[in-house]
Amino acid sequence: KQEVTQIPAALSVPEGENLVLNCSFTDSAIYNLQWFRQDPGKGLTSLLLIQSSQREQTSGRLNASLDKSSGRSTLYIAASQPGDSATYLCAVITGGVGTASKLTFGTGTRLQVTL
Amino acid sequence: KAGVTQTPRYLIKTRGQQVTLSCSPISGHRSVSWYQQTPGQGLQFLFEYFSETQRNKGNFPGRFSGRQFSNSRSEMNVSTLELGDSALYLCASSLKGTVFLRTTNEKLFFGSGTQLSVL
Numbered sequence: 001k002q003e004v005t006q007i008p009a010a011l012s013v014p015e016g017e018n019l020v021l022n023c024s025f026t027d028s029a030i031y032n033l034q035w036f037r038q039d040p041g042k043g044l045t046s047l048l049l050i051q052s053s054q055r056e057q058t059s060g061r062l063n064a065s066l067d068k069s070s071g072r073s074t075l076y077i078a079a080s081q082p083g084d085s086a087t088y089l090c091a092v093i094t095g096g097v098g099t100a101s102k103l104t105f106g107t108g109t110r111l112q113v114t115l
Numbered sequence: 116k117a118g119v120t121q122t123p124r125y126l127i128k129t130r131g132q133q134v135t136l137s138c139s140p141i142s143g144h145r146s147v148s149w150y151q152q153t154p155g156q157g158l159q160f161l162f163e164y165f166s167e168t169q170r171n172k173g174n175f176p177g178r179f180s181g182r183q184f185s186n187s188r189s190e191m192n193v194s195t196l197e198l199g200d201s202a203l204y205l206c207a208s209s210l211k212g213t214v215f216l217r218t219t220n221e222k223l224f225f226g227s228g229t230q231l232s233v234l
Contacts (some may be wrong), residue, residue: 034222043119043205044227057133065151089158095215101213103148105158 004092004106012112017080018084021109023090030092031101036072038087038108044076047088048075063101080113087111117142119208119226123175125219126231133194136229140187146170147189148213148223149181152203164189165233184212185226 003026013019023033032051036044048057048064050073057064063076073090080091120139128134129215140147160173164183167193181191187208192199 036225041203041227041228041230043121043225044207045225045228049222091158103160103213110120 001090002030002094002102002104004090004104005098005108006088006090006106009107009110010110012114013066013080014114015082016082017113018076019076019080019111021075021077021088021111022104023075025071025073025092025104026107027094028068028071030068030094033064033066033073034091034093035062036089036091037072038089040087044089056084077111080101080111082115119206119224121204121206121226121229122171123229124227127234128137128196129234130196131191131233132196132200134231135190135192136206136207136231138189138206138226139191140193140206141224143166143223144208144210146206146209146212147183148188148209149189149191150205150207151175152205152228154202159206161191163213170212176201193231196231201231201233204228 005024007022017056034049035047037047050057050066052068061078066073087108087110089108093104094102122137136174146165148163150158152158162181169181175197178194183189203230205225207225209223
């Protein structure tokens with residue numbers, strides 16, 4: 001059974017700091033990994049998607065890396081801003097039953113960026 | 116282009132009642148999947164529909180059911196509500212279904228959710 005863990009569970013940093021969020025998964029047989037952002041009481045917004053054949057993806061101040069063999073992914077946020085405050089979730093995609101895929105979400109990291 | 120719309124935004128019910136939640140996907144998207152989010156269990160997959168057919172189902176009791184209409188709008192129903200059903204229920208839409216998430220850059224687009232409180 002795939003288990004996805006995110007460390008730390010919560011993080012508070014001052015504005016401008018660079019930070020790294022971690023995601024670990026137990027079964028390396030994944031198709032890809034996706035990072036999401038969730039604001040309080042809201043849905044998820046997709047940030048980055050990394051295919052299993054890729055090592056990293058970048059979007060603006062965000063960089064996500066994937067080491068499939070070790071079951072790890074990191075999300076790097078450069079020059080953090082108060083607007084980055086949210087919960088960040090990773091999700092791995094594996095083969096599901098029939099024609100569906102199975103998404104397993106991590107436990108999330110709650111980030112607060114202070115002024 | 117309008118995003119994924121979920122209604123209602125908030126619901127308060129009592130134990131034993133039933134509830135129906137609605138999800139309208141992005142125009143042109145044919146796949147809708149449902150998730151339950153609680154502080155203790157995190158995000159858990161409920162089921163996925165594509166072209167009115169249920170493709171996959173998570174490990175939830177039969178009290179949880181869903182359906183999809185010909186216009187791709189989806190509803191989920193929870194009967195005989197229990198206190199533990201209190202959660203944020205999220206739906207997500209995608210163009211071709213989650214099977215295509217395996218090998219393409221297709222993404223899931225989530226609605227803002229329905230916050231259900233069972234008293």
